[in-house]
Amino acid sequence: MTDKAxxxxxxxxxxxxxxxxxxxxxxxxxxxTDQASSTVRFKVYTDAYRLRLIEALSAxxxxxxQYLGDEDYDTMCRAYIDTSPSDQFSIRWxxxxxxxxxxxxxxxxxxxxxAELTAFExxxxxxxxxxxxxxxxxNRMAAIAADEWPSLKLTLxxxxxxxxxxxxxxxxxxxxxxKDPLPLFTANPDTQAxxxxxxxxxxxxxxxxxxEAFAVDAFIKGESFADVCSGLCEWFDExxxxxxxxxxxxxxxxxxxxxxxxxx
Amino acid sequence: MSVVNQRRNLGFGLGLRTNHYxxxxxxxxxxxxxxxxxxxxxxxxxxxxxxxxxxxADYPMVMHGVSLSIGSTDALNFDYLRQVKALAERIDPAWxxxxxxxxxxxxxxxxxxxxLPYTEEAIRxxxxxxxxxxxxxxxxxxxxxxxxxxTYAHSEMSEWDFLNAVAERSDCLILLDINNxxxxxxxxxFDPLDYLDNVLVNRVQQFHIAGHLDLEHIIIDTHSDTVxxxxxxxxxxxxxxxxxxxxxxxxxDNIPPMNELLAELDIARQxxxxxELVA
Numbered sequence: 001m002t003d004k005a006x007x008x009x010x011x012x013x014x015x016x017x018x019x020x021x022x023x024x025x026x027x028x029x030x031x032x033t034d035q036a037s038s039t040v041r042f043k044v045y046t047d048a049y050r051l052r053l054i055e056a057l058s059a060x061x062x063x064x065x066q067y068l069g070d071e072d073y074d075t076m077c078r079a080y081i082d083t084s085p086s087d088q089f090s091i092r093w094x095x096x097x098x099x100x101x102x103x104x105x106x107x108x109x110x111x112x113x114x115a116e117l118t119a120f121e122x123x124x125x126x127x128x129x130x131x132x133x134x135x136x137x138x139n140r141m142a143a144i145a146a147d148e149w150p151s152l153k154l155t156l157x158x159x160x161x162x163x164x165x166x167x168x169x170x171x172x173x174x175x176x177x178x179k180d181p182l183p184l185f186t187a188n189p190d191t192q193a194x195x196x197x198x199x200x201x202x203x204x205x206x207x208x209x210x211x212e213a214f215a216v217d218a219f220i221k222g223e224s225f226a227d228v229c230s231g232l233c234e235w236f237d238e239x240x241x242x243x244x245x246x247x248x249x250x251x252x253x254x255x256x257x258x259x260x261x262x263x264x
Numbered sequence: 265m266s267v268v269n270q271r272r273n274l275g276f277g278l279g280l281r282t283n284h285y286x287x288x289x290x291x292x293x294x295x296x297x298x299x300x301x302x303x304x305x306x307x308x309x310x311x312x313x314x315x316x317x318x319x320x321a322d323y324p325m326v327m328h329g330v331s332l333s334i335g336s337t338d339a340l341n342f343d344y345l346r347q348v349k350a351l352a353e354r355i356d357p358a359w360x361x362x363x364x365x366x367x368x369x370x371x372x373x374x375x376x377x378x379x380l381p382y383t384e385e386a387i388r389x390x391x392x393x394x395x396x397x398x399x400x401x402x403x404x405x406x407x408x409x410x411x412x413x414x415t416y417a418h419s420e421m422s423e424w425d426f427l428n429a430v431a432e433r434s435d436c437l438i439l440l441d442i443n444n445x446x447x448x449x450x451x452x453x454f455d456p457l458d459y460l461d462n463v464l465v466n467r468v469q470q471f472h473i474a475g476h477l478d479l480e481h482i483i484i485d486t487h488s489d490t491v492x493x494x495x496x497x498x499x500x501x502x503x504x505x506x507x508x509x510x511x512x513x514x515x516x517d518n519i520p521p522m523n524e525l526l527a528e529l530d531i532a533r534q535x536x537x538x539x540e541l542v543a
Contacts, residue, residue: 006418007385008335008337008380008381008383008385008386008389009337009369011381011416012336012337012366012369013369013370015378016368016369016370016372016374019374020372020374026414028417029381029416029417029418030414030415030416030417031414031415031416031417033415033451033452033453034453035451035453035481035482036451036481036482038414040481040482041413041414041415041451041482042413042414044413044414044482044484045376045378045413045414048376048484049374049375049376052375052376053375056375085372085373085374086368086372086373086374086375087371087372087373088373089303089306089331089341089343089344089373090303090306090307090331091303091373091375092303092304092306092307094375128310128311129307129308129309129310129311129312129313130308130309130310131308131309132308132309132310132313132314133309158308158309159309159310198310201310201311201314
């Protein structure tokens with residue numbers, strides 16, 4: 001029989017455990033009615049909990065859903081939900097550990113492309129609502145004095161996400177977004193650098209050459225223009241390095257990546 | 265605490281949903297105000313805040329949260345409250361509401377609006393926390409009655425007595441969800457008019473109306489369909505008791521084009537007009 005002295009905290013602990021652990025029998029403080037048993041009534045909560053979180057994951061991982069197919073996707077989501085209860089006030093962040101889960105849990109851990117697609121989609125979702133920041137234009141960069149160039153450091157747009165991919169993942173994602181049949185995953189001979197960002201509210205991504213990826217990563221790490229040029233000497237002749245670096249900066253201005261020039 | 269009574273009539277509103285953003289900006293539909301889901305805009309930047317600011321320039325707004333978890337025995341989340349306050353400073357809402365429920369304990373969020381037991385202990389617990397929240401936000405908040413599917417064995421009173429007691433002891437206002445009354449009445453076998461007739465008139469600030477999913481043995485509050493006649497009748501009864509109250513249609517799933525929601529909103533307008541209430 002029900003414990004009348006059950007405190008509010010005890011009730012909530014028992015209720016939550018029953019939902020998280022998908023208990024077959026509801027806690028004994030749930031009453032039957034003529035219309036429905038306590039089991040049927042409590043099941044509304046255990047079902048709704050999982051369905052709501054699956055829906056939230058689908059908003060962030062539509063290509064993954066299409067790739068796995070509804071049944072396997074549902075199984076995967078339920079496994080993630082059962083290992084990763086939400087600890088955030090907003091359901092927006094519930095899917096942030098999915099990549100970590102898929103790289104560790106079987107059978108997904110042996111399907112590297114699944115985790116990679118997840119990483120790509122999560123990076124897109126982060127770029128989607130990353131902070132806004134005004135970008136600088138060509139004039140700002142043209143105004144840099146010759147003796148300031150070596151110490152130039154860049155602050156890049158907060159939406160920028162750098163990601164290295166082993167597969168043709170962006171192609172898969174694009175097909176899913178366009179509602180086209182998905183091509184097969186194929187592994188690249190070498191890791192391919194990609195960058196994802198938001199420009200004028202639009203999500204964009206493009207691949208990077210090894211050299212440009214080095215330059216972006218170096219600026220993200222806080223290195224100066226002189227340091228970046230010196231690093232680029234691994235690929236370019238010394239007399240051509242500045243021209244290549246300037247070419248990158250021009251492209252980055254066009255793409256809206258640079259929000260600030262700093263000199264330290 | 266010292267707060268200004270915010271009771272004012274905004275007219276007939278809709279929930280702001282992403283698939284209507286462009287239509288709203290292009291057509292400026294005849295909606296008196298929009299209700300936003302607070303958490304959808306507690307993000308750093310990008311489209312959500314861009315559209316929020318653009319639409320706010322043309323329409324009054326209210327903020328409706330789902331994460332306050334006012335009934336939880338966990339500590340209040342002041343990080344969340346700080347963000348709610350900052351968003352309120354950004355969009356200057358007519359008011360801020362959340363639900364009379366709990367959403368999780370031990371730092372876990374079940375992202376569901378879970379019912380509280382109707383006990384004196386729960387009243388004291390919730391009223392204390394509402395006071396803290398209102399002090400922090402510097403304004404009265406509204407709490408909404410949630411749909412529920414279970415009855416707790418140790419509840420000591422009716423849902424409406426519980427709702428009234430929380431509102432009176434914390435001096436907060438009520439967002440009365442007419443559909444939730446209908447849903448809970450069926451699920452718990454009470455007369456929805458008994459509920460309406462017992463809610464304190466001077467505490468009700470806003471109405472919600474919505475559709476639901478009727479499985480016969482139980483009704484689920486899905487906000488996925490049109491408002492049914494029985495709920496419209498209950499709305500009419502509510503208007504007779506409470507007078508013209510800011511009314512909003514909630515649709516969260518199977519969201520139709522804006523013109524269908526406008527047509528539904530017109531039904532609310534017509535019912536109100538037929539009663540010769542001043543909108």
